[in-house]
Every structure is written in C-alpha cells, then in structure tokens.
Amino acid sequence: MTEPVKAAQDLAKEIEDRLRARMGPLLARYGYDLEALVTPLRWRPVVLVIGNYSSGKSTFINELLGVDVQRTGQAPTDDSFTVLTAPEGEEPEGEVPGPTLVNDERLPFASLRRFGEGLLTHFRLKRVAAPLLREVAVIDTPGMLDSVTEKDRGYHYLGVVGELAHLADLIILMFDPHKAGTIKETYEAIRSTLPEATGEDRVLYVLNRIDECENMADLVRAYGTLCWNLSQMTGRKDMPRIYLTFAPGTGPVRPGFEVWASERDELKREVGNAPRLRLSHILHRVEREIRELAMEVEALRNFRQRFGRRFACTCRGIGVGAVGAFLFTDVLVRLLLGSPEVPFLVGLVGGTLTPEQFLWPIIGVLGVISGGALYIQRFMFPRFVRRTLEDLDGLVPLDTAYRQDLWKKVSGRVRRLVAEQAPRQVLVAHARNLSRIERFLADDLKAFYERIQAR
Ligand SMILES: Nc1nc2c(ncn2[C@@H]2O[C@H](COP(=O)(O)OP(=O)(O)OP(=O)(O)O)[C@@H](O)[C@H]2O)c(=O)[nH]1
Ligand SMILES: [Mg+2]
CATH class of the missing domain: 3.40.50.300 (P-loop containing nucleotide triphosphate hydrolases)
Structure with missing residues (x-):
C-alpha cells in the first residue's frame, strides 16, 4: 500500500471513530444509518x-x-x-x-x-x-x-x-x-x-x-x-x-x-491521484450527511418551539379562565341553584371565609383546567400538526440553493416524524441536539479539513 492510500485509510478510520463517538447516538435517534455512512469510508x-x-x-x-x-x-x-x-x-x-x-x-x-x-x-x-x-x-x-x-x-x-x-x-x-x-x-x-x-x-x-x-x-x-x-x-x-x-x-x-x-x-x-482526492471526498460526504441531519433536527426544533409558543398562549388563556372560574363559579351556581348562601368573593371581601366556600371555586378551576387540557389534546394540537404538515416548507428558512437541496433530502423524513410521532417530537430536546451537531461541524470536521489542507 502506498503512502497516500495508507494515509487516507488512517484518516478515514479516525473520522469514522470520531463520527461514531460524537454523532452515533444522534444519528441513530433520528433514524440515520451510521453503518451505511461509514462502510464506504473503510x-x-x-x-x-x-x-x-x-x-x-x-x-x-x-x-x-x-x-x-x-x-x-x-x-x-x-x-x-x-x-x-x-x-x-x-x-x-x-x-x-x-x-x-x-x-x-x-x-x-x-x-x-x-x-x-x-x-x-x-x-x-x-x-x-x-x-x-x-x-x-x-x-x-x-x-x-x-x-x-x-x-x-x-x-x-x-x-x-x-x-x-x-x-x-x-x-x-x-x-x-x-x-x-x-x-x-x-x-x-x-x-x-x-x-x-x-x-x-x-x-x-x-x-x-x-x-x-x-x-x-x-x-x-x-x-x-x-x-x-x-x-x-x-x-x-x-x-x-x-x-x-x-x-x-x-x-x-x-x-x-x-x-x-x-x-x-x-x-x-x-x-x-484518486487516493488524495479521497480525503476531501470523505469529509464532504460526512459533512453533507451531518448537515442533512442538522437540517432535520432544525426543522423539528422549530416545530417544537412553535408548538411551545402556541401552547404557552393557550395556557395563558386557560390560566385567565381558571382565575375567573375560581372567583365566579359559585356566583354562577348560586344564580342557577340558589346556593351557596354566601359566595366566595363576598366571604373574601367581608373577611368571613369558611373552608366550604372553597368548594365551588376549586371545582371551577379543575373544570377549566381539564376542559383546557381536552381542548389542547383533541383540538388545538391536531390542528397545529395539520397546519404544520400543510406548510412543511415553512418550518425552516430556505434562503440558499444548498439549504433547498438539503431540505429536498430530509423533508420526507420530517413529514413522517411530524405525521406519525408529533406528541413525541414536541418532548425531545431538539435544540440541544442541534447545538451538539453544530459543534461537531464547527470543531471536529473543521479540524479534519485543516489537517488535509496542511498535507
Ligand atoms: N481509434 C481508436 N479506437 C479506439 C480508441 N479507444 C477505443 N477504441 C476502439 O473503440 C471500440 C470501443 O471501445 P471500448 O473500449 O469497448 O468502448 P466502451 O466505451 O467500453 O464501450 P461500451 O462498453 O460498449 O460502452 C473498440 O473497438 C476499441 O478498440 C481510440 O482512442 N482510438
Ligand atoms: Mg466497455
């Protein structure tokens, strides 16, 4: 084996090891086949x-x-x-x-x-x-x-x-x-x-x-x-x-x-000379695959963040409703049924609150919260998922041809994950995963590129 071939093989091995150690679990989590990526390197x-x-x-x-x-x-x-x-x-x-x-x-x-x-x-x-x-x-x-x-x-x-x-x-x-x-x-x-x-x-x-x-x-x-x-x-x-x-x-x-x-x-x-070209080709190939992964994770992170904002907004609404229910449920009940005698608010203002006066407010709050939860689960979340799927391309900025190209590769996968596992995806810490991937690209891969340029 000549020197360039041997050097290429050694470096390929190093890249494989680093990839496996740093990105292996993430690639697996997002459904990428690490073996398919590393076999050609060998x-x-x-x-x-x-x-x-x-x-x-x-x-x-x-x-x-x-x-x-x-x-x-x-x-x-x-x-x-x-x-x-x-x-x-x-x-x-x-x-x-x-x-x-x-x-x-x-x-x-x-x-x-x-x-x-x-x-x-x-x-x-x-x-x-x-x-x-x-x-x-x-x-x-x-x-x-x-x-x-x-x-x-x-x-x-x-x-x-x-x-x-x-x-x-x-x-x-x-x-x-x-x-x-x-x-x-x-x-x-x-x-x-x-x-x-x-x-x-x-x-x-x-x-x-x-x-x-x-x-x-x-x-x-x-x-x-x-x-x-x-x-x-x-x-x-x-x-x-x-x-x-x-x-x-x-x-x-x-x-x-x-x-x-x-x-x-x-x-x-x-x-x-092909063995010399091989080193940069390997790196490009790995980079390309990791950038695809990064784009997928970015899309899922945005999906999660958007849901987070929508969720927070809905929760605020439910919170306001719960406060209202706490204060006025018994007033409403009194209007309908004629009791309780002294509503919670009156007791509160008059300084004569008894434990019984908390009953209706608490029932009211529980009612609003469970109604809200049901609303989120049955209505708001499915609608959010549906709208996301209708405008899937809107999940990530596609400002360059390169990003459009990457998106073409991963959008099908993102669509599947959103359609089939939406509740799970909003729970995964995609943002943290994305920053790990970006660190790999910025530090590990860059160092490898610098090494092959120095040769
Ligand atoms: N004059 C001339 N003939 C050539 C040259 N290179 C190949 N040939 C002849 O062209 C014919 C086709 O060559 P191949 O090497 O079989 O071509 P190929 O591209 O492998 O063809 P396919 O396998 O059918 O796709 C053969 O008869 C060769 O002898 C050349 O540079 N000059
Ligand atoms: Mg031929």
Whole structure:
C-alpha cells in the first residue's frame, strides 16, 4: 500500500471513530444509518468511468491495468457494471456476482440492493492482481445510449450511476468525436444525477478517440460541439478542462496531434491521484450527511418551539379562565341553584371565609383546567400538526440553493416524524441536539479539513 492510500485509510478510520463517538447516538435517534455512512469510508478509493457506448472506456481501463480484463469492441459491447479491484489477502482472482456483492457487509454496495434483480444480473466484481487496483477500485459501466430506455435495461440506469457517483472519489466522463455530448442519457446523468450526488470537481471530462478525427478542423469541430453541449448540460459558466486523448497504438499520430499525445498519461496520473482526492471526498460526504441531519433536527426544533409558543398562549388563556372560574363559579351556581348562601368573593371581601366556600371555586378551576387540557389534546394540537404538515416548507428558512437541496433530502423524513410521532417530537430536546451537531461541524470536521489542507 502506498503512502497516500495508507494515509487516507488512517484518516478515514479516525473520522469514522470520531463520527461514531460524537454523532452515533444522534444519528441513530433520528433514524440515520451510521453503518451505511461509514462502510464506504473503510473501502478503497473508487474511480468511476462513465460515458457514451464505444467511447473507449473499457480500452482505457485495460490500459490502466496493463491487463485485458474488460471486453472491448465497436457498437455497445458491455451491459454490466464491473467493479475491478485487487484480491485481498488470500482471496483468489476471479469474478463475484452481483447478489453476493450487495450482501457483503464489508463492501459499500448495499445501497444498490434497492435497484432489484434487474441490476444484480448486470453487476459484478472482478478481482484482478493489477498493481493499480491495490490502490483504487475502478468501475467500468455500460455505455450510455440514446435508443435504450430504462425499461429496456431492466433497472434504473441513471439511479445506479448516481449511486456509484456518490461513492466515487473520481469520475471520468468519456465522450468520443462521433457523439460529442449529444447522448440523452449522458445529458441526464450530468444534469440531474451528478451535481446532486457529487461535487463536480471530481468529474474529469474526456474527449477520447481523437485519432479518428480526419484533421485538425475536424477535431476543433468535435471539441467545440462537446464544449457547447457540456455548457448546456452542466449550466456552468466556466468551461471545465477537457482531456483530449486517444489509445496508443492506433496508428501513426496525425500531423499536429502530437501535442495531445501526453494527455492520456496525464489522465492516467489523475487516476493514480484518486487516493488524495479521497480525503476531501470523505469529509464532504460526512459533512453533507451531518448537515442533512442538522437540517432535520432544525426543522423539528422549530416545530417544537412553535408548538411551545402556541401552547404557552393557550395556557395563558386557560390560566385567565381558571382565575375567573375560581372567583365566579359559585356566583354562577348560586344564580342557577340558589346556593351557596354566601359566595366566595363576598366571604373574601367581608373577611368571613369558611373552608366550604372553597368548594365551588376549586371545582371551577379543575373544570377549566381539564376542559383546557381536552381542548389542547383533541383540538388545538391536531390542528397545529395539520397546519404544520400543510406548510412543511415553512418550518425552516430556505434562503440558499444548498439549504433547498438539503431540505429536498430530509423533508420526507420530517413529514413522517411530524405525521406519525408529533406528541413525541414536541418532548425531545431538539435544540440541544442541534447545538451538539453544530459543534461537531464547527470543531471536529473543521479540524479534519485543516489537517488535509496542511498535507
Ligand atoms: N481509434 C481508436 N479506437 C479506439 C480508441 N479507444 C477505443 N477504441 C476502439 O473503440 C471500440 C470501443 O471501445 P471500448 O473500449 O469497448 O468502448 P466502451 O466505451 O467500453 O464501450 P461500451 O462498453 O460498449 O460502452 C473498440 O473497438 C476499441 O478498440 C481510440 O482512442 N482510438
Ligand atoms: Mg466497455
């Protein structure tokens, strides 16, 4: 194991321990799955290769590994997601099928279970004893196609890509001059799946197979098309770097194309760098999850606080009613029934109070209090919950796109908690929990960020 990989693993372990110690109980209390969060931390760095069919993904991977493990060929060749990794310890080389993979607790693929059988027959792991694979795992993916729908594939392709992108420390998105960014699935993966699942800085854009351009004019056209399409897709104002590459041994390099001969090597170096990216990716991932938790807790705290204010207001009303009842119940009773002879107030003013004169005032107060309690339980609280659910988005300020994005992730969970366990939620000390979470973000995570920046 090389130094960056080892360092990344040590730090990941430290982050996991801290997370478990500081946030474990809170995550569990709010229904988060700590194990799902920490399992990927324990695994090796992941490089995900996605792109058009026949753009040269598998060829590039074979070249990276120095072994022909992946089948290559013109036209859509591969319809499977293949995780390539080195055997560990005594493990033999060879293939592991999808169902085994998603059920292996040590591997970070449990979340793929929800894509069902349709995916599992198209998902496998290959153990290959290539040096690079001891440092990173590489995932080869089926090419993106225009003509194939999700139904034809039998599983939610973009969902799987999104899930794997979430896991990946580096994503290589490969195009070729024939289909420079015109493929619909590519468009959707970049537009909606990737930005949500990952920071875009972890995406490397590659225009591959440039040796097939007839001449420089042809290449410029393909490059321009890809740039234009990418800007449409990503919505970014700046243009990301696009690596222009071709597989070695594809014939003599065209005049003028020599300058790009080295970009392939640069791209390969970037893959080797994935362990370094891993540290910041891990931290971002953890931060993201904790911020989601924080937003959920904030919403529940606001729910509780609002109820507290409403409750206090109602209680004041009940209090006023109770005082009135204390003073005037017997007056009312006297009007209706003709007794008691001397009402409480008269006794009080005249200084002639007897213990019996307390009877009706006390009954009055008890009556108002139990009526008030019944009102709160039967009427006021259910109405408060109903109104909260009707305007759930009003629970938290959604002033930034980031907060809106977080809210999208947690609002369903908050809705469930309010709808199903409202009485319990108003009793939990959410505010205290929130400040603990904020302390974790401000102190613990910040310290980790500073450490990786100092490296
Ligand atoms: N001329 C040229 N051909 C290439 C290059 N890279 C790959 N090819 C060829 O293009 C074809 C497709 O390559 P693959 O590596 O199978 O492409 P892929 O992206 O894995 O395709 P799918 O698995 O079907 O999505 C193969 O015949 C490769 O030999 C390249 O840089 N230049
Ligand atoms: Mg392939």
